[in-house]
Amino acid sequence: MxxxxxxxxxxxxxxxxxxxxxxxEVAKEVNRKMVKVYGAGGYRGVNAYCTGVMISPDGYILTVxxxxxxxxxxxxxxxxxxxxxxxxxxAEPQLDVALLRIKNQEPFKEQPLPYFDLTKPIASGQVGDxxxxxxxxxxxxxxxxxxxxxxxxxxxxxxxxxxxxxxxANYKGMAYxxxxxxxNPGANGGLLTTRRGEPLxxxxxxxxxxxxxxxxxxxxxxxxxxxxxxxxMKGQYKRQVxxxxxxxxxxxxxxxxxxxxxxxxxxxxxxxxxxPGSPAIQAGLKINDLLIFIRHPRTDVPEEMDExxxxxxxxxxxxxxxxxxxxxxxxxxxxxxxxxxxxxxLGKPIVPVTPPNKK
Amino acid sequence: xxPVWMTMLALCLATIxxxxxxxxxxxxLQTAESRRIAAIEKVRPAVAAVFGPGGxxGGSGVVISPDGYCLTNxxxxxxxxxxxxxxxxxxxxxDTVIVSSDPVGDVSLIKLLPKEPGKPFPYAAMGDSDKVQVxxxxxxxxxxxxxxxxxxxxxxxxIISGTHRYQGPAGIILEYTxxxxxxxxxxxxxxxxxxxxxxxxxIGINGRGSFEKRGRVNxxxxxxxxxxxIKNFMGHLRGGLNVDHATLGALVKTEDDGRMRVTKxxxxxxxxxxxxxxxxxxxxxxxxxxxxxxxxxxxxGIYPKGWRMPMTFRHMEDDKDTIGGxxxxxxxxxxxxxxxxxxxxxxxxxxxxARPPSTPAPQSHAxxxxxxxxxxxxxxxxxxxxxxRVLAGFDTFGKFDKKNGSWTLTxxxxxxxxxxVSVVIDDKLVTLKIGDKETIIEPLKAGETPENLAAPDGxxxxxxxxxxxxxxxxxxxxxxxxxxxYAGQEPYYPTGKAKEMVMTDVLQxxxxxxxxxxxxxxxxxxxxxxxxxxxxxxxxxELTFSDYQPRDGVQxxxxxxxxxxxxxxxxxxxxxxxxxVGPVAQEKKSDEKKAEDKxxxxxxxxxxx
Numbered sequence: 001m002x003x004x005x006x007x008x009x010x011x012x013x014x015x016x017x018x019x020x021x022x023x024x025e026v027a028k029e030v031n032r033k034m035v036k037v038y039g040a041g042g043y044r045g046v047n048a049y050c051t052g053v054m055i056s057p058d059g060y061i062l063t064v065x066x067x068x069x070x071x072x073x074x075x076x077x078x079x080x081x082x083x084x085x086x087x088x089x090x091a092e093p094q095l096d097v098a099l100l101r102i103k104n105q106e107p108f109k110e111q112p113l114p115y116f117d118l119t120k121p122i123a124s125g126q127v128g129d130x131x132x133x134x135x136x137x138x139x140x141x142x143x144x145x146x147x148x149x150x151x152x153x154x155x156x157x158x159x160x161x162x163x164x165x166x167x168x169a170n171y172k173g174m175a176y177x178x179x180x181x182x183x184n185p186g187a188n189g190g191l192l193t194t195r196r197g198e199p200l201x202x203x204x205x206x207x208x209x210x211x212x213x214x215x216x217x218x219x220x221x222x223x224x225x226x227x228x229x230x231x232x233m234k235g236q237y238k239r240q241v242x243x244x245x246x247x248x249x250x251x252x253x254x255x256x257x258x259x260x261x262x263x264x265x266x267x268x269x270x271x272x273x274x275x276p277g278s279p280a281i282q283a284g285l286k287i288n289d290l291l292i293f294i295r296h297p298r299t300d301v302p303e304e305m306d307e308x309x310x311x312x313x314x315x316x317x318x319x320x321x322x323x324x325x326x327x328x329x330x331x332x333x334x335x336x337x338x339x340x341x342x343x344x345x346l347g348k349p350i351v352p353v354t355p356p357n358k359k
Numbered sequence: 360x361x362p363v364w365m366t367m368l369a370l371c372l373a374t375i376x377x378x379x380x381x382x383x384x385x386x387x388l389q390t391a392e393s394r395r396i397a398a399i400e401k402v403r404p405a406v407a408a409v410f411g412p413g414g415x416x417g418g419s420g421v422v423i424s425p426d427g428y429c430l431t432n433x434x435x436x437x438x439x440x441x442x443x444x445x446x447x448x449x450x451x452x453x454d455t456v457i458v459s460s461d462p463v464g465d466v467s468l469i470k471l472l473p474k475e476p477g478k479p480f481p482y483a484a485m486g487d488s489d490k491v492q493v494x495x496x497x498x499x500x501x502x503x504x505x506x507x508x509x510x511x512x513x514x515x516x517x518i519i520s521g522t523h524r525y526q527g528p529a530g531i532i533l534e535y536t537x538x539x540x541x542x543x544x545x546x547x548x549x550x551x552x553x554x555x556x557x558x559x560x561x562i563g564i565n566g567r568g569s570f571e572k573r574g575r576v577n578x579x580x581x582x583x584x585x586x587x588x589i590k591n592f593m594g595h596l597r598g599g600l601n602v603d604h605a606t607l608g609a610l611v612k613t614e615d616d617g618r619m620r621v622t623k624x625x626x627x628x629x630x631x632x633x634x635x636x637x638x639x640x641x642x643x644x645x646x647x648x649x650x651x652x653x654x655x656x657x658x659x660g661i662y663p664k665g666w667r668m669p670m671t672f673r674h675m676e677d678d679k680d681t682i683g684g685x686x687x688x689x690x691x692x693x694x695x696x697x698x699x700x701x702x703x704x705x706x707x708x709x710x711x712x713a714r715p716p717s718t719p720a721p722q723s724h725a726x727x728x729x730x731x732x733x734x735x736x737x738x739x740x741x742x743x744x745x746x747x748r749v750l751a752g753f754d755t756f757g758k759f760d761k762k763n764g765s766w767t768l769t770x771x772x773x774x775x776x777x778x779x780v781s782v783v784i785d786d787k788l789v790t791l792k793i794g795d796k797e798t799i800i801e802p803l804k805a806g807e808t809p810e811n812l813a814a815p816d817g818x819x820x821x822x823x824x825x826x827x828x829x830x831x832x833x834x835x836x837x838x839x840x841x842x843x844x845y846a847g848q849e850p851y852y853p854t855g856k857a858k859e860m861v862m863t864d865v866l867q868x869x870x871x872x873x874x875x876x877x878x879x880x881x882x883x884x885x886x887x888x889x890x891x892x893x894x895x896x897x898x899x900x901e902l903t904f905s906d907y908q909p910r911d912g913v914q915x916x917x918x919x920x921x922x923x924x925x926x927x928x929x930x931x932x933x934x935x936x937x938x939x940v941g942p943v944a945q946e947k948k949s950d951e952k953k954a955e956d957k958x959x960x961x962x963x964x965x966x967x968x
Contacts, residue, residue, distance in 0.1 A: 023494030023518055031493075081617050081650045138569040138580055140524055140540060143613065143651035148520040149493050150542045150579055180542065181579030185571055206572075215573065 023151065026132065026197040031146045032079045032114040035061055036136045037086075037100070037189060040071035046263065051136045051147065051190040052076060052100060053202070055229055057112030059084070059102030062229055063189030064204060065091045067263055069098055076102065078113070081144030090232035093261070094240045096171040096204060097225045099232040116191075116199050118226035123198040125154045125176055133182040133219075135190030135203055147190070152180030152217075162207035162216050169207050175218040176201050182217045183207070192219035253325045253346035256280040259291075259313045266312040271333075283344040285333065292339065293332035294319055320346075398559040399498060399514055404481035406512040407431070407471070408446040408502040409455070409551060411439030412720050419501030419512070419552030420445060420469065421561060425479035427453070427471035428597070430589065431551030432566045433460050434533060436467040441730055441738065442720030445471050446510030447481070456726030459737045461592055461602035462532040463695055464660075465566050466584060467551075468596035470741075472725040483553060486560025488522075488585035491539060495519045499543040499565055499581070501552025512552070517543035525653040525660075526567065526582055531696055534604070536660025538582045539563045545581025554583040561586050588661040594848025594864065595663050599741030602847075603664045605692030611641055611655050619649050621672070627896045629691035630670070633925065640673040642685065664694035665876075666849055669857035688925070689857055736844075745845040749864045750835060752884025757913025759832040764941020766829050774930035782822075784829045785941070789822040791815065793929075802826045802871050809893040812873075819900035819923035820873075824891035827875050828902065831868065831889075841869035851878040853887055853903050855922055863887060898924040910936050 033054045041048035052063035061076065063069070074086045084102045091098040102108075125131060133150045141147050160175035162168075176192060183206050190203035201219030209216050231237040256278020260270045269291040274281050291310040298304045299322050310316045323329070327346045332339055407420035409431050418435030422428070429445060436443065436457060443455040451474070458468040471480060491497075497519050500512040507513065521540035528534030541554060545568045554563040563583025570578055595602045608628030611619045619641040624631045635641075641649055644658045645668045662668060670690045720726065733739035765785040772778040778794040791798040791814075798814045800822045801807060813820045830838045846867040850860045863878040874892040876899075879885065888903040900923055904916035915936050921928040 024492040025494075027492075027494040083615055083617075138571070140521060140526075140569070140580070142653055143617075145523070145651065145653060146493055146521060148540060148580065149518065150520055151518045181577070184569070184578055184580065 021196060023132065023149070023195070026193075026195070027134075027146070027149045030132070030134050030191065030193055030197045031149075033116050034079065034134050034136075034147045034191065036077040036139075036141060036147070037061070037063055037068065038075045038077070039068040039073070041068050047139070047185045049136065049139045049186045050188045051134075051186065051203070053189070053191050053199070054078075054113055054115040055118050055226075056233065057115050058105045058108045059086075059113060060089070060229070060233055061086065061100040061102070062118075062202060062225060063098050063100060064202060065093055065096050065098040066188055066205060067261065069100070074100065076100070077143050079144060079146070083143075090228075090237045090239075092228050092237070092239055093170050095173065095224060095228055096169070096220065097202065097228055099229055118199070118222060118229060122222045122226060123194055123200055124221070125157070125192075125194065125200045127154050127157060129154050130195040131176070131178060131200060132193050132195060132197065133178065133180060133187075133190060133203060134193065135182060135184070135187035137182075137184035137187040137190070139186050150180045150182055151195075152178040152182070155179045157221075160216075160218060160220075161210050162204075162218070163210050168210070169205070171204060171220060173224060174221055175204070175216075176221060178217050178219065180217060181215075182219070183215065253320065253323045253327055254279065254348055255320065255344060255346055257285065257291075257316075259316060262313040267314075269310050269313050269316050279344050279347050283331070283342040285331070285342055285344075286335065289333040289335050289340075291316055291331060292334055293330075295330040295332075296323060297327060297329075299323070394557060395496075395498070395516070398555060398557050399500075401559040402483040402553070402555055403500070403512060403514075404448050405483040406448060406500045406553060408505070408507060408510045408512070409435055409439070409469070410444045410446070410452075412442060412444075412724075414444075415439070417502070417505050418548060418550040419565070421500075421553035421564070422447070422471060422480050422482040423485060423561070424482050427473060427480045428458065429455070429469050429471055430553075430561075430564050431467050431469060432564065433462050433465045433467045434566070435551040436460060436469060437462075440720070442724045442726045443469060445469070446507075447471075448511045450509050450511075452510070454725035456729045457738055458741050459596040459599050459602060461596065461604070463528070463534050463604040464584060464588060464592065464602070465533045465535065466564060466589055466592065466596070466602075470726075470729065472729070483555070484560050485586050485590065486556055486558065486562045488539060488562045488587045491519055491522055491556065491562050493519055493522055496557050497539075497541045497543055497562065498555040498557070498559075499541060499545060499549060499552060499583075500555065501549040501565065503544070503546035503548040505548045513549075515544040515549075517541055520580065523654070523657055524582060525657050526569075533567075534656075534660060535567060535582050535584060537585050537588055537657040539585055541565075541581050541583060542579050543581065544577040545583075546577050547575055549581075564589065585661070591661055591666075592663055592847070594745075595846075597741060598745045598845040598847050599736050599738040600845075600847060601735060601737050604695040605659055605662045605664045605666060606695045607635075607644075607659055607670075607690065608693050609635060609641075611649075611652060613651055617650055619652075619655060625693075628693050629898075632898060633670070633688040633690050634674060634686060635670075635672055635690075636674065638675045640675070642671040642673060644668065644670050659692070662692055663847060663849075664692055665846070667691045667852065668850070687857070689852060689855070742845050745864075746836070746843070746866065749845060749866055749879050749884070752864075753879060753886060755884060755914075756886070756907065759913055759938075760834070761940055762911075762913070762938035763833045764939025766939070767937045768933050768935070770932045770934040772929055773932055774927065780931055782825055784825055786830075789826045791822045791825070798822055800826075802873075809872075812893055813900075817923060818921055818928045819898055820891055820893050821900055821902075821921055821928065823873060823893060824875070824889065824900045824902050824921075827868070827870065827873060827891055828889060830870070831875070831877060839868040839870040843868050846876065848881070849876075849878070851880075851887055853905065853920075855903075855920075855927065861887060900928075911938055913938075 035052040037050045037052045050068050052061040055062045069088050076086050086100045086102050089099040089101045134147050136147045154176050156177040187203050188205045192201040201221045203219045207216050256275035257280045258273035260272040271289045295307050298306045308319050325348050331342050405422040409418045409420045416439040420429045420431035441457040444452050445455045446452045453471040455469050455471050458470050460467045499515045520542050524538045524540045526535035545565050549565050552565050553561045556562050565583045567582050569580040607630045608625035610623040612622050621639045624635050647658045649655050667689050671687045673685050729740050731739035767783050769781040772780050781792045783790045789800050812823050836843050846865040849865050851863040862881050866877040868875045876890045878887045880887050890899040890901050892899045903920040906917040907914040908917050917933050919931040
C-alpha cells in the first residue's frame with residue numbers, strides 16, 4: 001500500500017510539474033541577462049558582432065573566444081539598451097571561451113545587473129530534453145531589442161570534433177548537439193538553457209562536422225567554462241598549453257613564432273606572439289610583423305636554397321615543418337611599411353611555449 | 360495470498376493509468392496537440408498556392424475574406440503580372456486578379472474569383488500581432504519549394520524568436536519594419552504565406568529569412584510582415600492603389616545615453632513645419648517610445664504616406680545646451696519613395712519599378728473583367744468599387760445634386776471672437792463675411808495666385824475649402840476632372856487631439872490646382888471633415904463638420920471648425936442655410952458630357968489586352 005501511495009504521489013507530482021511557466025516568461029527573464037557584443041570584423045566572413053552572458057552583478061560577461069574580441073574598441077549593448085565599453089579579461093582558446101568586463105563598473109554598485117550565478121550548481125541536460133537558445137544571430141537585435149529565442153531538443157551529448165575553414169576547432173570537450181539551427185553568424189557566446197531558463201551551455205561558433213561536412217549546432221556545457229570564469233574573475237587563470245604548441249616537439253625545428261589564429265582560407269601570417277628566449281626573439285622579430293618571404297636550404301640538396309612567398313599562416317607552417325633543427329633561414333617581414341630581413345637559426349625547444357595572457 | 364497480490368497489483372496499475380490519463384503530462388500534451396490540430400484544420404482551407412500565368416513564378420498566400428481577397432508578398436506577384444492563379448487545399452485552381460501592391464512593405468492584395476458567382480471562399484481571420492510575445496508558438500503554412508501539386512499547404516511549427524524586428528530594404532523596396540521573427544521553417548515558396556497563432560488567427564505574412572552562407576534554405580530565422588502593419592494599409596490595398604510607405608523626413612542618431620538626437624530635417628516636410636529641428640530629441644512616435652534607430656524605422660515603417668500621427672519631441676533652444684520644452688504634435692507623414700518634380704514645379708509620384716514582361720493571361724481568365732489600367736493605380740477597377748462604396752455610404756445624408764444653385768450660410772463665430780459670419784457660394788464666386796471684413800475669391804479665375812486664394816489670412820484657404828465642399832456635395836465624381844479617387848483609410852482627429860482619433864475612408868480630389876482630402880467615418884459613412892491644399896508641401900486648411908442636422912431634405916453640419924497649421928482659426932455655428940435649386944444647367948450639361956467621355960474611355964481601356 002505504501003508503494004501504491006508513493007506511486008500515486010509521484011504521478012501527481014509529474015502532472016503538476018508539467019503545468020509550467022510559459023516560454024514567453026522564460027524568454028523575458030533570460031533576455032535580461034544576455035548582452036550583444038560588438039567588436040572587430042565585418043569583412044571576409046568574420047562578424048563584428050557576437051553574443052555574451054552576464055555572469056556577475058558588476059559586469060563580467062562570458063562569451064566565446066573569437067577574432068571579434070581582438071580589438072581595443074569592444075562594446076556591449078545590455079537588455080535595457082545602454083551601451084558600455086568592455087575589455088577582454090582572459091581567454092582560453094582551448095575551451096573557446098573568453099571573459100569580458102564592463103570597464104566602468106561604478107553604476108552597478110548602486111544598481112546591480114541581472115546575471116546568471118555560475119558558482120551555483122549548474123543544470124545538466126539529457127538527450128531528449130527541451131532546450132531554449134538565446135543568441136544575437138545575424139545581429140537581428142540592437143540596443144534594447146531582445147535577442148533571438150529558439151527551441152529544440154538535445155539530440156546528443158558527444159565529444160566535439162569540428163572544424164572552421166581548413167583548421168580544426170580548438171574545442172575538444174563534450175558538446176550538447178541540438179536539433180534547432182542555433183549556430184548562425186553571431187550566435188557564438190549565446191546561451192543554451194533548459195525550458196525553464198536554467199543555463200546549460202555556451203553556444204559555440206559556426207563550425208562544420210569534420211566527418212559529414214554539415215554545420216553543427218552545438219553548445220559547450222558550462223561547468224568547465226564556469227571554472228575558467230571563476231578563476232579569471234579573481235585574476236588567477238593561467239592559460240593552458242596549446243595542443244599545436246606542444247606539437248613543436250624535440251623532433252621538429254623550433255622557431256618560437258606564434259601566428260594569429262588561422263580562421264580564413266588564407267589568413268595573413270601576422271605574428272601574434274613570440275616565445276620568450278626563442279630563436280625568433282633572438283633574430284629580432286617582433287609581434288605584429290607580417291611574414292612575407294622565406295629563404296631556406298633545400299631538404300634534399302642542402303647547399304641549394306629554396307625561396308617561397310608566405311601567403312598565409314598555413315604556407316608558413318607547411319614550409320617550416322620539414323626543416324631540421326640547426327637550419328639557417330632568412331625571413332622577410334613587413335613592419336610599419338618597411339621590408340626587413342632577419343637571419344634565424346632553427347633550434348630545439350629551450351622552454352615550452354606558453355604565451356602570456358593577453359592584456 | 361497470490362490472488363490478493365494480483366488484485367492489488369492490478370488495482371495499483373489501473374489507478375496509475377487513470378491518474379496519468381487524467382492529470383498527467385499526457386493529458387496536457389493531448390490538449391496542446393488537439394488545440395494545434397484544430398487550429399490547423401480551421402485555417403488550412405484558406406491557405407493558397409500562388410502561381411503566375413503558365414504556372415510560372417509562385418509562392419503562397421492566404422484568403423482573408425469570403426469574397427476572395429487574399430494576401431501575399433509583392434515579390435511573389437511582381438514577376439507574375441496582373442493575372443494570376445491560386446490553388447486552395449480543396450484542389451481547385453482559381454483565376455486571380457491583382458488588386459494592389461505595396462512594394463516597400465512587400466505585400467500584395469490579390470482576389471480569387473469564385474467558380475460560381477457569389478460562392479463564398481474559406482478564409483482566415485486577422486489577429487493582433489502586437490499581442491504576440493517572444494516564446495509564443497506560431498504555425499507557418501504555405502507551399503515551400505512548390506512541393507504541393509494538389510495545393511495542400513505544408514505546415515511548419517515553431518516559437519516566435521523575436522518581435523518588432525527591423526530588416527533593412529533592398530534599395531528602397533522590400534523593407535521589413537516591425538516584423539515578427541519565427542523559427543518555424545521558412546523556405547523558398549513559403550513567401551506570401553500566413554503565420555498563424557494557436558487560435559488560427561493570421562499574425563503575419565512570411566516573406567524572408569536570414570540566410571547568409573547556408574544558401575537560400577531555412578536557417579531557423581524567418582521573418583513575417585506583421586498583420587497590424589498590413590491592417591494599416593488595408594484601405595489602400597483594397598482601393599487598388601500603388602501603395603507607398605511613410606517617412607518623417609528626418610534623420611536620427613542614437614546617443615550613448617539612449618537619446619534619439621535629430622541630425623537632419625527636410626524643410627519641405629510637415630515635421631519641419633511642426634517645429635522639429637536639428638538637435639532636438641525625438642521622444643515618441645504614435646505613442647511608442649523610441650530607443651534605437653531600428654525602433655525609429657519600425658514605428659515609421661508601418662504607416663502609409665499621408666497618415667497623420669502623434670509625435671513627441673523635446674525642442675532644444677538655439678543655445679543647444681538648454682533643454683527646451685516637450686512638444687506634442689500631430690505630424691503628416693511624407694512619401695518614402697522618391698518623387699520627381701515636374702517642369703511646372705508640381706510634383707508627382709515616380710512610376711513604380713517596371714514589371715518584367717509576363718506571359719499574357721489567356722482570354723478566358725476571369726480576372727480580365729475586374730481589371731482596369733490607369734496611371735497611378737495598380738488596378739483602378741477596385742478603386743472605383745471602394746470610391747462608390749464610400750459615396751453610397753454618404754447617401755444617407757441626402758442627395759445634393761439638385762441643390763446646385765447659390766448656397767448661403769449664415770451664423771456666428773463662437774471662437775476666437777464672437778462675430779456674425781456669412782458666406783455665399785456659387786460656381787464662380789465665394790463671398791465670405793466675418794464681422795465687417797469681407798473676402799471675395801474667384802477660384803477659377805486664371806492667374807489667381809495661391810496667396811490670394813488662401814484668404815482669409817491665417818485660415819490657409821477657408822473660402823477655397825468651402826467652394827470645394829459645395830462642389831463635392833453637388834457634383835461628386837463629375838466635378839473634379841483632374842482626379843477623384845479613393846485614397847485608402849486614414850486616422851482623423853475631429854478635435855485636433857491625438858487621443859480622439861477616428862478611422863476614416865478617404866476620398867481625394869483635384870480641381871482648379873487644389874487638392875482636397877475628404878474624411879468619412881467608417882462606422883457611419885458621415886463626412887467628418889476635409890483638408891484643402893492650395894500648394895503641395897504646405898499646411899492645408901482643415902474643416903471639421905459636426906452636429907449634422909436635417910435641413911431642406913439633406914443633412915448639414917451646424918458647426919464648423921477651421922484649423923490651419925498649429926492653431927484653430929475659428930469655430931463657427933451655422934444657424935441658417937439655404938441651398939438654391941440652381942440654374943447652372945449650362946455647366947452641368949458639359950459635366951455630364953465629360954462624364955460620358957470618361958465612361959467611353961474606360962470602356963476602351965478595358966478592351967486593351
